[in-house]
Amino acid sequence: MAKRIRTSEGLFDKGDSPLKIAAIYAALLVACVISLIPIWMIFNMSLRPDQGLYTTELSFIPSNWTLDNYRVMIFEKPLLGWMGNSLIVSGTTAVLSVFVASHAGYALSRFRFWGRKGMLTFLLSTQMFPAPMLLLPTFLILSQFKLLNTFQGMIIPYMATAVPFATWMMKGFYDTIPVELEYAAAIDGATNLQSFYRITMPLATPALAVSALYSFMTGWSEYIIARVILTKASMYTLPVGLVTLQSAFNTEWGRYSAGALLTMLPAMVLFMAFSRYLVGGLTVGGVKG
Amino acid sequence: MARRSRSVEGLLPGAQPWNPYAYTMPALILMAIMVIYPLIYGVYIGFTNMSLQRFFEFDLIGLRNFTSILTEPELWEVLIRSIVWTAVNVAAHVAIGLWLAILLNRKLPGKSLFRVILILPWAIPQYIAALAWKTMYQHDFGFINLVLKQIGIDPVPWLQHPQWSFLAVILVNVWLGIPFMMMISLGGLQSIPKELYEATDVDGGTGWDKFRHITLPMLKPVLVPAATLGAVWTFNTVNVIYLVTGGGPGRSTDILVSYVYRAAFDFYRYGYAAAFSLLIFIMLMIWAVLFVYRNRADEGAY
Numbered sequence: 368m369a370k371r372i373r374t375s376e377g378l379f380d381k382g383d384s385p386l387k388i389a390a391i392y393a394a395l396l397v398a399c400v401i402s403l404i405p406i407w408m409i410f411n412m413s414l415r416p417d418q419g420l421y422t423t424e425l426s427f428i429p430s431n432w433t434l435d436n437y438r439v440m441i442f443e444k445p446l447l448g449w450m451g452n453s454l455i456v457s458g459t460t461a462v463l464s465v466f467v468a469s470h471a472g473y474a475l476s477r478f479r480f481w482g483r484k485g486m487l488t489f490l491l492s493t494q495m496f497p498a499p500m501l502l503l504p505t506f507l508i509l510s511q512f513k514l515l516n517t518f519q520g521m522i523i524p525y526m527a528t529a530v531p532f533a534t535w536m537m538k539g540f541y542d543t544i545p546v547e548l549e550y551a552a553a554i555d556g557a558t559n560l561q562s563f564y565r566i567t568m569p570l571a572t573p574a575l576a577v578s579a580l581y582s583f584m585t586g587w588s589e590y591i592i593a594r595v596i597l598t599k600a601s602m603y604t605l606p607v608g609l610v611t612l613q614s615a616f617n618t619e620w621g622r623y624s625a626g627a628l629l630t631m632l633p634a635m636v637l638f639m640a641f642s643r644y645l646v647g648g649l650t651v652g653g654v655k656g
Numbered sequence: 657m658a659r660r661s662r663s664v665e666g667l668l669p670g671a672q673p674w675n676p677y678a679y680t681m682p683a684l685i686l687m688a689i690m691v692i693y694p695l696i697y698g699v700y701i702g703f704t705n706m707s708l709q710r711f712f713e714f715d716l717i718g719l720r721n722f723t724s725i726l727t728e729p730e731l732w733e734v735l736i737r738s739i740v741w742t743a744v745n746v747a748a749h750v751a752i753g754l755w756l757a758i759l760l761n762r763k764l765p766g767k768s769l770f771r772v773i774l775i776l777p778w779a780i781p782q783y784i785a786a787l788a789w790k791t792m793y794q795h796d797f798g799f800i801n802l803v804l805k806q807i808g809i810d811p812v813p814w815l816q817h818p819q820w821s822f823l824a825v826i827l828v829n830v831w832l833g834i835p836f837m838m839m840i841s842l843g844g845l846q847s848i849p850k851e852l853y854e855a856t857d858v859d860g861g862t863g864w865d866k867f868r869h870i871t872l873p874m875l876k877p878v879l880v881p882a883a884t885l886g887a888v889w890t891f892n893t894v895n896v897i898y899l900v901t902g903g904g905p906g907r908s909t910d911i912l913v914s915y916v917y918r919a920a921f922d923f924y925r926y927g928y929a930a931a932f933s934l935l936i937f938i939m940l941m942i943w944a945v946l947f948v949y950r951n952r953a954d955e956g957a958y
């Protein structure tokens with residue numbers, strides 16, 4: 368502890384020379400610029416009055432900028448409808464996936480039961496399925512059960528995508544929570560369900576948050592599955608709707624970009640709000656982090 | 657470790673033997689309906705000639721799909737491209753992600769702002785990022801060629817030339833994947849006790865010594881599973897290639913999964929695509945088992 372207090376004097380690590388600090392800042396700045404350029408491109412295109420890409424201007428904001436694309440997207444195009452569909456699908460996916468994964472992860476972390484190892488291996492191997500391998504039969508099954516173009520037809524495959532990874536993440540995090548806390552509760556007469564809900568689950572908040580974020584984003588940003596399952600325009604989620612604006616010969620880039628920016632914003636805000644959980648809560652493969 | 661072995665011996669106090677089955681039941685039902693059943697159905701379709709024309713009356717055709725895949729003239733080229741794609745991407749993700757994490761894992765004013773900005777490529781839906789990059793690669797008006805022109809370099813035919821296109825899609829995917837590895841590395845770095853480094857200081861070790869003998873070995877249990885998973889995800893990425901180049905020009909940027917995705921959903925060759933997916937899965941499975949076995953990536957995971 369004494370050491371930690373000593374190193375916390377000053378703004379920088381003791382071992383870092385001024386030259387090294389300058390180099391670190393320079394490298395991080397370059398990395399940030401690279402990370403921001405495509406986002407800035409979308410912002411820039413969304414402000415252009417024309418729908419093409421035909422400008423050689425390299426300014427931060429186009430000289431003839433306008434908010435017209437946003438007006439068109441919000442009031443004339445069905446963007447809000449797509450957003451509503453996406454919210455329903457992603458929100459339900461997140462809530463149900465976290466419920467399923469937090470319980471399964473708890474059992475896999477705390478109990479040694481028949482089939483446990485097989486279940487862990489199976490969940491991990493689902494990550495190896497090439498997307499078309501499940502998508503094709505899923506599509507055929509959904510079409511035979513008349514579930515194409517429905518919310519259920521979207522939510523169930525998204526849950527199947529999100530749950531295996533979320534379960535592993537939850538299991539890895541529960542592993543880091545001392546089981547002795549539950550012994551103490553049991554002495555006071557708590558059942559296992561009570562000690563799980565009142566002690567272990569609240570302590571796993573970072574992992575719950577990361578699982579929720581991961582599951583929500585699965586639905587919010589998924590294009591490849593949605594494109595196959597949704598063919599009716601009124602059911603489009605954001606990704607499918609936005610990409611329809613991009614057709615082979617006449618892409619409405621300005622409007623597309625305005626819509627894309629409005630789609631990105633909630634995702635970016637969520638990520639920033641959750642970013643403090645991401646460092647500790649992200650435990651892959653049961654590794655203690 | 658002690659606490660783990662204790663829960664192996666017996667049941668947790670207060671728990672019933674059926675508890676674990678109750679907790680895992682929802683996940684099992686979901687997996688049975690959405691993974692196992694489609695999986696079996698998919699294997700079955702792989703042995704039929706199902707297509708858009710033969711959607712309801714298709715026939716079992718034995719191994720014909722598999723023989724036509726294995727005799728596909730482009731197969732080996734696409735396979736090698738998939739391997740190069742995966743290796744280059746994962747190597748870049750780990751190297752750059754770890755490097756950025758090391759830069760951020762110190763006292764540095766403004767570091768949380770840097771961290772938030774560097775996560776953004778992960779926060780953006782992939783299809784949006786892919787299409788943004790596509791406009792940046794545009795030949796006459798794309799951002800990259802405009803910048804190159806400013807510094808006196810001839811425009812690059814990013815999406816017109818096979819090799820440049822392949823580089824273009826790799827760059828997009830590298831950009832997308834760095835934040836995940838950065839966050840994983842950052843989490844791992846923070847769990848390394850500072851005292852270990854201070855001991856090396858006493859012995860007069862250099863920064864490189866610390867990296868090789870402390871950072872890398874300590875991060876191995878975090879990085880190996882993450883890289884394994886990253887490799888599988890990268891190998892199975894359809895998004896980027898489908899949206900940026902559509903596998904083109906010609907088929908020059910297709911990897912196995914984007915090839916199968918287009919066979920299934922752009923050309924409606926369902927039986928063929930199901931058989932092909934099965935082959936890819938078996939291949940990945942064999943690789944993963946060998947790789948995990950060699951690296952003991954699952955050490956402590958169970």
